[in-house]
Amino acid sequence: MSGQPTSPERVEDEDASLVVIGHTVRVERKRRGWSVASLSERAGVSFGLLSGLERGQGNPSYRALHRIAAALEIPTTKLLTADSATDLVVRAGTGRLLPVEPAAPAHQRVRRELLTPHQQTTLQLIRSTIPPGFSNEHSPFRHLGTEVVTVESGRLLVVHGERRATLEVGDSATYGCSTPHWWANESDGVTVVLGAVTPFEG
Structure with a gap:
């Protein structure tokens, strides 16, 4: 460990990214009419991990995100490269x-x-x-x-x-x-x- 404290800005950015990933997972799941339990079973990840992720909580591994994306039949990059400003904000006049x-x-x-x-x-x-x-x-x-x-x-x-x-x-x-x-x-x-x-x- 470096011993250097994590900056509040970095923690905030990481939290925001997790919220966006969870938002994307929830939207894709609901679009297919699946419950959290159904996606959990299809992806082979725990119900708790998936439920927490959709609420923007937890620390999911890359492997877990890959499994979730595969179950949803979307590229893993759609989860990992989601931009919070793009996904969460529609600027005035750009709708x-x-x-x-x-x-x-x-x-x-x-x-x-x-x-x-x-x-x-x-x-x-x-x-x-x-x-x-x-x-x-x-x-x-x-x-x-x-x-x-x-x-x-x-x-x-x-x-x-x-x-x-x-x-x-x-x-x-x-x-x-x-x-x-x-x-x-x-x-x-x-x-x-x-x-x-x-x-x-x-």
């Missing part, structure tokens, strides 16, 4: 833009910016910039999950099944997405909505 139907008229072209890392989490945060006159009443959304929306500016009509609610700035609505639902911009200008959606519904 991935979700596709828009090219033939849609201007008043139906909603700008949707993904504010969570693309394909890295089961929770998505999306900022929607909705032009005046927008409504998708004739093609309502219906999918698995739960959504919460908050109006940042403008006014939004939310219709969920037979329920209708007009949201003003600062108002929020939460609903299950398996029920047909649609939005309409009720303001004379652009309405901006921040929405979070998860594939889980209960």
Whole structure:
């Protein structure tokens, strides 16, 4: 041993890297619909090691990480080279833009910016910039999950099944997405909505 104390900055960096690795493992596991016990068995590592890793704790060996990556069918380098700034932070203005139907008229072209890392989490945060006159009443959304929306500016009509609610700035609505639902911009200008959606519904 060198006898030199480990700097707080180095310990903090190592802890952050472990959190990112654990986050990646958890996302990949959930994407496959596996439990912690199932991945533990497939990878041949202990339940405790894997559970701790997903919480950003422990000191897993390279061999253990290699086994986990092999079980998930991803390169080990995806775990070891994960960059916390890339995986955990989406800088302002850099979010991935979700596709828009090219033939849609201007008043139906909603700008949707993904504010969570693309394909890295089961929770998505999306900022929607909705032009005046927008409504998708004739093609309502219906999918698995739960959504919460908050109006940042403008006014939004939310219709969920037979329920209708007009949201003003600062108002929020939460609903299950398996029920047909649609939005309409009720303001004379652009309405901006921040929405979070998860594939889980209960």
